Amino acid sequence: MTTPTSRPTGRVPGWVKALAALAVVLAVLFAGLRLSVIPGLKDVFGTETHDRSGPALLKSIRDISRFEAASGTFQVVVDLEKDTRLLPDAIRGTRTLYVGAGTVDAYVDLGEVGEDDVTVNGDRTSATLRLPRAALGTPALDPERSYAVSKQRGLLDRLGDLFADNPNSEQAVQKLAVRHIAEAAEDSGLTARAESNTTGMLQGLLRSLGFKEVRVSYGE
Numbered sequence: 001m002t003t004p005t006s007r008p009t010g011r012v013p014g015w016v017k018a019l020a021a022l023a024v025v026l027a028v029l030f031a032g033l034r035l036s037v038i039p040g041l042k043d044v045f046g047t048e049t050h051d052r053s054g055p056a057l058l059k060s061i062r063d064i065s066r067f068e069a070a071s072g073t074f075q076v077v078v079d080l081e082k083d084t085r086l087l088p089d090a091i092r093g094t095r096t097l098y099v100g101a102g103t104v105d106a107y108v109d110l111g112e113v114g115e116d117d118v119t120v121n122g123d124r125t126s127a128t129l130r131l132p133r134a135a136l137g138t139p140a141l142d143p144e145r146s147y148a149v150s151k152q153r154g155l156l157d158r159l160g161d162l163f164a165d166n167p168n169s170e171q172a173v174q175k176l177a178v179r180h181i182a183e184a185a186e187d188s189g190l191t192a193r194a195e196s197n198t199t200g201m202l203q204g205l206l207r208s209l210g211f212k213e214v215r216v217s218y219g220e
Helices: 014-030 155-163 171-186 190-208
Strands: 066-083 093-109 118-120 126-132 147-153 213-219
Touching: 066 171, 066 190, 093 126, 093 171, 093 190, 126 190, 190 213
Parallel strands: 126 213
Antiparallel strands: 066 093, 093 147, 118 126
């Protein structure tokens, strides 16, 4: 007697269906989809930011006698490339395109004005002041408007980043941006503007005190 051969019924076991359904649910959740139809699951995997910084410590206090008379805003595009000899850029090398934006202040240090630099006539109607030349402050990068446009790294550099943190990866381009901004400020006529504004400020102040003639000059 021939025993009839059993044929597959085509039915999938229930545990397989349950496992597949669970995998789908986990995939959806971990993909970051927002299930807004279910209250409370909208931000299950949302990121949270915690500021665990310590308190700021006062290191020093100093008096400032500078009159900040003018301020310039600058922007520079830094293209910094570092190559390695005998190796192509695809293997070892970096290139960073960085937009640096910052400000430079021009000031006159009134603390350097001595008694011999101020001359007043007898009836206090005329005054002559000799001030130091205006100088430029250190450029200050604006983190809100400074950013890296692109970063290209060779294979070895990418592998190195996987095993070592590099918090100063943008420090080189930031320093270069500060240097270029400082050079631009020197050629911008910002110090001349500061001296003109300082002259206007002092003339207005002294004339309000009764002086009719106020002469201001600048020297070393």
